[in-house]
Amino acid sequence: MKFRGEGGKGSSASRITPPLGVRWKIKLQESGAASSGANSGEKLKSLNPPVVIGDTIYFGSDDGNFYALDVESGYMRWVFKSGAEINSIPYVDKDQVYFGSKDGKLYALSRETGQEIWHFQTHSQINSQVERYKDYIVFVGDADAIYFLSPDGREQFTVDNPGWYHYTFLMADDVMYFGTSPTVSTVGPYDINQRKFLWHLDFSEIGSTWYSVSAALGDLIYFGTADYFGEMYLGFYAFNRYTGRMVWEQGREGVFGENWLFENKGRFFLRNIELLDFMAPSLWKDLVIYAGGDSAARAFDAKTGLLRWEQVFDAPVSSAPTVAAGRVYFGVLGDDFTPPKLVCISARDGKLLWQMETEGSLLSAPVIAGKRIIFGTDESVFYVLEQVF
Template identity: 50%
Template sequence: MRKLARAVFCLLLAMSSMISCSREAHWVMFRGEQSKGYTSEKVYPPLAVKWKLKLQESPGEKRSFNPPIVVDDTIYFGSNDGNFYALDVESGYMRWVFKTLSPINSLPYADDEKVYFGSSDGYLYAVDRESGEKVWDFNTRSPVNSTVIGYEDGIVFTSDVGASYFFSAEGELQHQIPNPVWLSHSFQIQDHIMYFAPGPETNPHSFGAYDIRARDYLWFIDTWDDAPTWYSFPAKKGKILHYATSRLYVDGWLLSYYGINARNGEIEWLREEPAVLPVWQDIDHYTLFEDSLELLDYLAPALWRDLVIYSSGDNVLRAFKGKTGTSAWRREFLQPASSSPIVAGDRVYVGLRGSLDEETLEKPYPSLLVCLSARTGKVLWEFETDGDILSAPVIAGGWIIFGTDNSYFYVLEEVF
């Protein structure tokens, strides 16, 4: 009986492995396909936990957990505990851990052999994807809390109040542009143009479109006078570049949504609204905003068909017509969004913050993952999570992947 049982077990294991290998699981670009906050892959609720992992906790606030990337059968991500993890997507098995000296808030990039990421210890690391061994590193002497983007046969990344660096995959510095102002820099590259690059030395309080091949700016936006507190990652569709800003004022935030001409930087449309925040408890507006400042996709738009969809850290999800900025739909919740949105097929996924009564330690509103119709904003499904979802979920191979501020890492899958 033992031999037969073992043979059956081995057969089932082999079949499971074949099924696993047949499922493509790739999410290697920040914000999905063409960085639009979108994937054509469809994942339909109800969903259940495939596996859930408690990460090593770090002292202090745990408000930073930038999205992982997924390559084949492995999830790669950095954590506030200073570790960079490689996990098996099927089981959660830890393939390897790479230790740095400080929190890792950057978003990684992977090629065929290596995975690249920055750390608050000032280094950019290139690590072998299979073994977790360091291949090369570079000391920027300033925290590296940016996205790391693949460009041609190399990578691009930015250090806080340092520079934007252009490296070959072998670790050769090819070019750099100064960054004397910006922190936690998120950007994208399309058609050899970097949106947004830190501004030129003649106007450091600016950002703009930088032609990498010509090593020159096509245009830039001056931010010196009356500058917002936060500028989001931009998403491009056609000739229009979409992004959002947040400006703090006495009674809350002013949210601004832009559609600008990607060729010349001129504003095509602008919509401004005050943030809508909970009325059921006292909220420190600045603290609520400050909690999200290390999240590289904070305020980032999601593009679906002719719509641009935003969650802005307040109680409202907003969808605008991409060409004109007119409102398409709006969905108001009783609690603020904790993540930016991601669209899979025709479904929007976003995290909502839980609340905690400090006296009773009860939660009148739990932390949630919410699924809505991208077409109408109608709520279709909710899933309670252990802690607030921090960055937009990653969707790959039929799985939904995210981390929470309680140091939990989730992988969900379809029930049916």
Template identity: 25%
Template structure:
């Protein structure tokens, strides 16, 4: 073999070694590529704005992403934001997430990974419901007052405050119907016609809706079907809201009686206050019922037999509209006007705090304002709409005013949820939402054709 032949052989051998080395090196480079793993992903509104942090929930798994958005969100028109590059889909593109979408994610380098994105509506929350004098029932998003849906009827929804159970709202109307509406969509599930107008607010317990009517009857209606189970007839019309406690139904009538029925509609006892009980509704605490009457008294009645435990008389004003509440062993209520005198000398009533045990006075405040509304309590403060057109926030311990606003709520009982108070305000042509601690207006929803609204029902940020 010549020297030239040996040299060519060596060159060929070296080329083979180089090829094998480079092939092996490339394989090693692939194994060292960083893992593709998405750690940040969220959805946006079509205009590119973000959901509130507690409105949206994102769960990133090994090869899938599950997202919960507010229940009324249009799933067919959403944008996204991700920390890694998404092949095929642009962040500026509006996408349809009503069905799962496959995203291919690419981090640094050529490696990719597929994720299945599934978007669903969260449970019902952050909603406020109320009825208006304008023959409309409203559903608003309580973060900003945006209307989600409304429902039209022939009569007035502003007297009967809605009740809620298992995704259904129940509201009475002056057209005599009790309506059952789907809470998510506002669709009518059923309606039941009573023999008179309904201003009583319904109560739902164990699949039965209880509501009073101006035809003098209390109705027990199947919550699912709208079929009546039984009725009970009183001596006069019923404004008062029924209360169900320990398998007993307690309610009052304008005939002056407080009634106790079994859940099958059988009377157990009745107590005569001696005068009209209009919108005053029973407050049941352990074995005592508290209720007011036009006599000017607030009564404490034994639940077992209807015997009177004690009574306290307001300094001025009827108690037929008193809607007492309890907090830390203290009963809070308001009085209306002394009907023995005509205006302007009819002695407007006050706000009271009394001991639940014996009726002894703790304090009396907001004198001579007059009230056809009842109080609500949250975080140590009491909220009440007075007939001077203002909502008052007062300290429960002292009765001192924390803040007040003129809103002309016209007798609405405020609702307080998640440190926001919803006091109505139809007289000012708006439904309002205030910061409960400071009185700062959060938003106002226009209701140009409604002078009054019903007591709001609110589903808070946790779905309760």
């Protein structure tokens, strides 16, 4: 199972439909940074999407542990303690599971036992997804490099990363969207066979702080951006992935309720940039769907960029979306009056279809595997829901 699915589309082929019930939930360790001595009871800053392979769920947590849980019961098959918090999305192949840690190591563990097979030490924290693409294990070190390792942990080559943090990427047709260039002001599609950039995207023309992981559909590549300067500013883009020509762009000032003051918005932005799927698009039929930058979910026409629908909630959206069977699933924050929720809306028109109160706010897009929805919250609670009927 790949991060955001094939082509980064943020969708599942599952036919799951509400109502959903809690199959099981567990409370993870509440301590914050494993190496910083944070006080017990802190909210988690991140709990990025897990990977589900067969009957096992694999994920790392802010408590520094990497978990393998039985999908049916929540039984802990094994747990591995890294040297720091884990804000990396793992990759699992037939025999091994790979993930990065803020201790600067890329770990390869036995999928069955959780025993360390090897690790690779970098010069910085690893806050990215890990992906096996053909004969490479690919991941990014913060303001360090994009690493391409062999499956046995030997470095094959690197691409400079002069200043990007919490960096995510899409691998498609032997091209990385996007590779970091020698200057922090540009990125570009990087051909891993030719080991060169096909074109460069000059971020000075967009001027945003955060750039999401991309999604690809046909000739186009889609991504979202976010900035905070007292108010939230969101951008939505489509580029031709072969020529670098901008096909359309849309911009929105963030929508928030009256209770969301300057300080709240600033904290919300800082919370979001810990999440590797912040502003990630989901593709469904002829729509590009975004959620997570403010209190709204939006769908744009994939070809023209015209706004097709917008659904505004009473509180900010807490996670990126996942689409399955024409339904969009994501989290909404709680406030002093209402608890956080997992919500389900129609992909066709944005109409609210179903919602469920959760213990804590979702921290990333829910993962849909078969008839189950899987996610973690900032209250250190990990959920597995299943279709009732």
